[in-house]
Amino acid sequence: MKRLACYSIKGGVGKTAGAVNLAYALSEAGGPTLLLDLDPQGASTFYFRMRPSRGLKAKKLLTDTERLLSAIRGSDYENLDVLPANLSFRNLDVLLKSLKGSRRRLSHSLDLIDGEYENAVLDCPPNITLLSENVLTAADVVLVPVIPTTLSERTYRKLLDFCHEHRIPTAKVYPFFSMVQTNNRMHRETMERLRAEDPKFLNTSIPFTVEVERMGIHREPVLATQPRGRAARAYRELAVEVLWLLEGSGRGD
Amino acid sequence: MTPSKTTAAGSRRPASARWTVPVTTSVANLLEALTKDWRCVSGRRTVRRVQYFDTHEWGLYFNDLRLTLESGGLRLAPLEESESGVAPTLLDLDSESPPRFWWEFPQGDLRDALSSRLGLRALIDRGTLRISTLPVDIKNRDDKTVVRSSIESFADAKKPRRTIFRALTARAVRGYDDELTAFESTVAEQLELDTDSRTVFDRLLEYQELVPTPYTSKPKVFIARGESLRETVVAMLRASLELVDANTQGTIDDVDTEFLHHFRTSVRRSRSLLSLVKGALGADIEDRLKSDLRELQQRTNRLRDLDVFLLDQAAFRSLLPASLHPGLAAWQLVLEAQRGQEQKRLARFLRSASFERKMTSMRRQIEQASANDPTATGESPSALAGPEIVLKRYRRVRKRGRAITPSTPDEAIHDLRIDCKKLRYTLEFFESVLPADTLGTVLPRLKKLQDVLGDFNDLAVQQAELRDMFDDLDHGKPQAPEIALALGGLIATLYSRHERQRDKVLANLQGFVGSDIKTAFAQLEQP
Numbered sequence: 017m018k019r020l021a022c023y024s025i026k027g028g029v030g031k032t033a034g035a036v037n038l039a040y041a042l043s044e045a046g047g048p049t050l051l052l053d054l055d056p057q058g059a060s061t062f063y064f065r066m067r068p069s070r071g072l073k074a075k076k077l078l079t080d081t082e083r084l085l086s087a088i089r090g091s092d093y094e095n096l097d098v099l100p101a102n103l104s105f106r107n108l109d110v111l112l113k114s115l116k117g118s119r120r121r122l123s124h125s126l127d128l129i130d131g132e133y134e135n136a137v138l139d140c141p142p143n144i145t146l147l148s149e150n151v152l153t154a155a156d157v158v159l160v161p162v163i164p165t166t167l168s169e170r171t172y173r174k175l176l177d178f179c180h181e182h183r184i185p186t187a188k189v190y191p192f193f194s195m196v197q198t199n200n201r202m203h204r205e206t207m208e209r210l211r212a213e214d215p216k217f218l219n220t221s222i223p224f225t226v227e228v229e230r231m232g233i234h235r236e237p238v239l240a241t242q243p244r245g246r247a248a249r250a251y252r253e254l255a256v257e258v259l260w261l262l263e264g265s266g267r268g269d
Numbered sequence: 270m271t272p273s274k275t276t277a278a279g280s281r282r283p284a285s286a287r288w289t290v291p292v293t294t295s296v297a298n299l300l301e302a303l304t305k306d307w308r309c310v311s312g313r314r315t316v317r318r319v320q321y322f323d324t325h326e327w328g329l330y331f332n333d334l335r336l337t338l339e340s341g342g343l344r345l346a347p348l349e350e351s352e353s354g355v356a357p358t359l360l361d362l363d364s365e366s367p368p369r370f371w372w373e374f375p376q377g378d379l380r381d382a383l384s385s386r387l388g389l390r391a392l393i394d395r396g397t398l399r400i401s402t403l404p405v406d407i408k409n410r411d412d413k414t415v416v417r418s419s420i421e422s423f424a425d426a427k428k429p430r431r432t433i434f435r436a437l438t439a440r441a442v443r444g445y446d447d448e449l450t451a452f453e454s455t456v457a458e459q460l461e462l463d464t465d466s467r468t469v470f471d472r473l474l475e476y477q478e479l480v481p482t483p484y485t486s487k488p489k490v491f492i493a494r495g496e497s498l499r500e501t502v503v504a505m506l507r508a509s510l511e512l513v514d515a516n517t518q519g520t521i522d523d524v525d526t527e528f529l530h531h532f533r534t535s536v537r538r539s540r541s542l543l544s545l546v547k548g549a550l551g552a553d554i555e556d557r558l559k560s561d562l563r564e565l566q567q568r569t570n571r572l573r574d575l576d577v578f579l580l581d582q583a584a585f586r587s588l589l590p591a592s593l594h595p596g597l598a599a600w601q602l603v604l605e606a607q608r609g610q611e612q613k614r615l616a617r618f619l620r621s622a623s624f625e626r627k628m629t630s631m632r633r634q635i636e637q638a639s640a641n642d643p644t645a646t647g648e649s650p651s652a653l654a655g656p657e658i659v660l661k662r663y664r665r666v667r668k669r670g671r672a673i674t675p676s677t678p679d680e681a682i683h684d685l686r687i688d689c690k691k692l693r694y695t696l697e698f699f700e701s702v703l704p705a706d707t708l709g710t711v712l713p714r715l716k717k718l719q720d721v722l723g724d725f726n727d728l729a730v731q732q733a734e735l736r737d738m739f740d741d742l743d744h745g746k747p748q749a750p751e752i753a754l755a756l757g758g759l760i761a762t763l764y765s766r767h768e769r770q771r772d773k774v775l776a777n778l779q780g781f782v783g784s785d786i787k788t789a790f791a792q793l794e795q796p
Contacts, residue, residue: 065413089444090283092406092414097443235412 017130018046018262021138021155023148026171029161030194032059033228033238035139037248038159040237041255043096047134050088051098054108054151055141058101064091065235069100074108078121081128088129093240097133109145122150135262144178152184156265157258161194161222164206190261192254193221220254223247283441286453287351288462290435296403296420299437299460303405306455308412312404318426319352320397321470322367324390325519325527326484332386335470336367343367345382351438352400352421352469367392370525372583389580391525396473397426407439407452415448416441423469425476433476436465486531487538488512492701498654499647502542502549503639505698506558509539510631513565521616526576529615533573536565541694546658548646550638561631572615574734575608588762589755596755599748600738655699656793662692663790670782675775679729682774686722693719703793710789718777725774728767735760 020042022035035051043049053060058068072087088097112118126136140151152158162172172191179186191214197203211217222228225247227238234241239248290299303309320338323329329336333348342358359379360367367374369391374380400423407416418439422432437456441449456462474481488508492501512535519528540562543555550558582601589597618624646654666688673681693715700708739756742749780786 065411067411087444090414090442092442 017126017133017136018265019126019136019138019155019157020258020262021140021151021158022161023138023140023151023158023175024142024160024162024171025144025175026168027142029163029168030222030228031142031161032063032139033231034159034161034192034194034222034251034254035137036060036063036231037237037239037251038255038258039135039137040093040096040239041252042135042137042259043093044239045252045255046259048095048132049097049135049137050129050133051091051096051137051139053099053101053139054105054147055139056101056103056106057141058103060139061098061100063231063235063237064098066091066098066100069102072099072102074102074104074111077102077105077108078111078115078125084125084128092236105141108147112146112150118146119149119153122147123154126154144175148178149182149184152179152189156188157261158189159218159258160189160191162191162210162217163195164193164203164210166206169206169210188265190216190218192218195224196221197224218254218257220250220257222250222254283443284446284449285351285438285440286449286456287439287465288437288456288460289465290420290437290462292432292435294435296422296435299420299435300405302460303407303418303455306459307452308408308410309418310406310408310414312406314401314403316399316401318397318399320426321395321473322392323395323481324387324392325524326390327481328386328388328390330470330481331483334382334386335468336383336392338362338367343379345379348468348470352398366394389525389527389530393524395470395479396477398469398473399424399426399429400469407448409448414442415445416452418452423472425473434472436469437462486512486534487697489700490698492651492655492699494652496651497643497647498546498549498649498651499638499643501651501655501698502546502647503635505542506539506635509535509542510628510635514628517619521619523612523616526580529569529573529576533566533569536562536569538694540566541691542698545662545691545695546654546698548644550635550647551641551644554634554638554641558631558634561627564627568618569615572608572611575604575611578604578734579608585759589758593755593758596748596751596753596758600752600755603742603748603752651699652702653795655695655702657795659692659695659699659703660790660793662688662695666692667782667787670778673775673778675771682722682771683726683729685778686719686726689715689719689722707789707792711786714781714786718781721770721773721777725767725770728763728770732760732763732767735763 020038022031022038024031032055039049039051051060051064061068066089069087069089072083076083076087084099088099090096091098112121115121117124129136138151138155141147160172160175162168176186176189178184179189193207196207207217207221223246225238225245227242227245227247230241231238238245239251242248300309300311317339322336322338329345330348335346335348337344337346337352341362343360343362344358359377360374370389371380371383371387374383400421403420405418405420406414407418409415416439418437421436421438423434423436424430424432439449439452439456457464488505488511490501490505490508513532516528516532516535519525520532540559543550543559543562547555579601582597585597586594666685669681669685669688673685696703696708696712696715735756739753742752744753
């Protein structure tokens with residue numbers, strides 16, 4: 017099972033939209049996929065018309081195989097399941113501190129479902145905590161959405177600093193441009209400059225579109241509602257790039 | 270009523286259920302009824318054609334399997350699995366119909382799975398269904414799909430407008446098992462539908478009035494208490510003639526070689542019965558029957574010989590060096606041409622009025638024998654006469670067998686083979702009046718001995734037949750020298766095998782003429 021995380025310190029950068037649509041695209045192209053909604057706000061869960069799980073408290077997520085498995089729900093789409101969020105996930109951090117081997121806890125939980133899915137996509141809460149370390153340890157590839165603005169760029173740098181501080185290798189961290197407005201000159205210039213500075217930026221960038229904004233109304237991935245739209249095409253291209261990275265990440269299945 | 274839930278262990282297949290919908294209930298009515306309790310969103314209707322295949326003997330069905338062709342893809346799946354299941358396509362076909370025999374399939378899992386189940390039998394068409402599926406997603410108050418259901422209408426592909434049966438299916442969405450349970454109650458209590466435990470294939474067969482019955486080329490005739498020898502013989506002959514009948518059409522249509530083989534086995538069994546249980550029907554009738562049966566046997570000899578040679582081609586190839594393979598291939602073509610002609614000739618006979626008359630006459634003879642005044646032999650009870658007849662055959666096998674030494678000529682061994690065959694037939698005829706432990710001891714050992722003797726005989730007969738084939742070759746044809754080379758190679762190989770086979774015969778024979786077999790047969794002796 018390949019493990020992909022969508023991660024950002026800053027909120028509102030298209031992280032959840034990215035996780036939801038990439039999970040959908042991977043389930044189309046790469047086999048059975050599980051989206052894990054680790055964000056206590058449960059936006060991913062909401063997009064799939066599900067309710068937060070009642071039974072799966074944070075502790076169970078990390079310690080109870082059966083509970084973890086029985087909390088998984090089928091989405092309305094073939095090959096795509098979701099582990100809904102739970103409000104208690106906001107305590108994941110406190111909890112992780114209390115457990116042994118805290119850095120690898122999440123990774124162990126993922127091992128439990130390893131045989132069942134080809135891909136796991138983690139939608140992570142926007143902050144820097146012990147959970148971040150867990151995500152960075154557990155994932156094969158960590159995608160960071162970056163809006164081509166100074167503020168968003170700064171939070172990306174902060175994430176890299178955090179990694180260096182905690183001796184987490186940044187090789188698996190890949191930024192991509194999100195919510196891009198191509199008619200905005202500042203966006204274009206920022207992208208140009210950042211690509212020159214950091215060659216790790218992925219080729220595909222996700223445009224800012226009304227379709228994505230409307231996901232909250234449709235409660236479906238844009239790949240399902242507007243499969244031929246601009247956003248859907250961009251997410252599919254991004255998925256291809258991500259699959260390529262995941263293949264190269266060396267986790268044998 | 271509890272719905273038939275199926276959950277495959279290990280693979281986390283979702284729970285599912287299936288109900289029969291009366292054909293009189295239209296899809297629209299059913300949907301309307303469901304909508305009273307559930308939010309239903311129907312998807313796009315799809316139509317598929319699924320064609321089923323099995324052998325004359327239902328080799329797949331009785332192994333709980335079904336082979337289907339859909340959109341050019343062949344699938345082999347457990348009978349129980351839903352037609353809309355996910356059995357993987359094992360072979361994509363270029364042609365409209367699958368290969369007939371397992372050995373014509375490309376190497377792979379499908380071929381391996383079929384080989385043991387089909388044997389020498391051909392795959393035949395067992396009907397085609399037109400399946401129209403309307404997916405219906407059952408939603409909760411958030412508009413989330415919680416049960417995937419569908420309404421399936423099944424029709425005979427030849428009469429697509431008439432629905433034969435209809436079904437409602439429901440599959441759980443992971444994590445929403447409670448919703449499935451609730452849906453099941455609605456269907457059972459509000460719609461009052463019954464769960465459907467029969468497979469789709471079974472229903473198609475029922476519609477076609479086809480009943481898979483285990484097939485055997487050896488009819489088991491149970492001998493009733495106090496039954497006379499005449500009654501037993503009559504019952505056995507009737508059963509044998511029925512088998513001749515059952516295998517005639519398949520032989521005419523040339524479906525596979527087993528039809529002719531079983532046709533002949535039944536004829537030979539009847540002939541043996543008449544000669545081994547002499548006098549039960551009266552000499553006149555017995556002679557007439559024997560002569561008719563002999564003719565049937567003779568008319569089919571040549572085709573069977575050619576069948577055997579063709580079936581043996583793969584084995585022959587392995588006996589010869591690659592340099593002789595071209596000759597073998599050329600010979601195979603000659604054989605196939607001859608077989609084609611011979612098959613047509615036999616089919617013409619089997620379709621003729623003359624064959625029909627012969628069969629009618631034989632049936633009449635048998636009924637006549639049963640109506641006539643019984644002969645003294647005919648009147649004796651089978652339960653007493655049977656074991657005596659068996660013992661007589663055994664004593665002959667034992668006597669002849671004990672006389673065989675390493676220097677005995679081939680002919681004596683061939684005679685022993687015939688005696689063993691007769692013994693085997695009598696044991697089978699009177700199986701139901703013989704002690705089970707005698708049969709249990711004797712039959713496996715006898716079968717083994719017969720196999721060894723059969724191989725010994727085949728190796729000798731084939732050498733002679735190959736020699737005949739050589740003589741019959743059109744030596745003017747350009748391939749003739751190559752074929753002659755292959756035939757020569759085969760004769761030499763078969764000769765050396767024949768010599769080695771003799772040792773096996775002697776080894777197996779020692780066991781069979783020994784004291785434990787003698788003790789087993791002693792149980793048949795009358796006090």
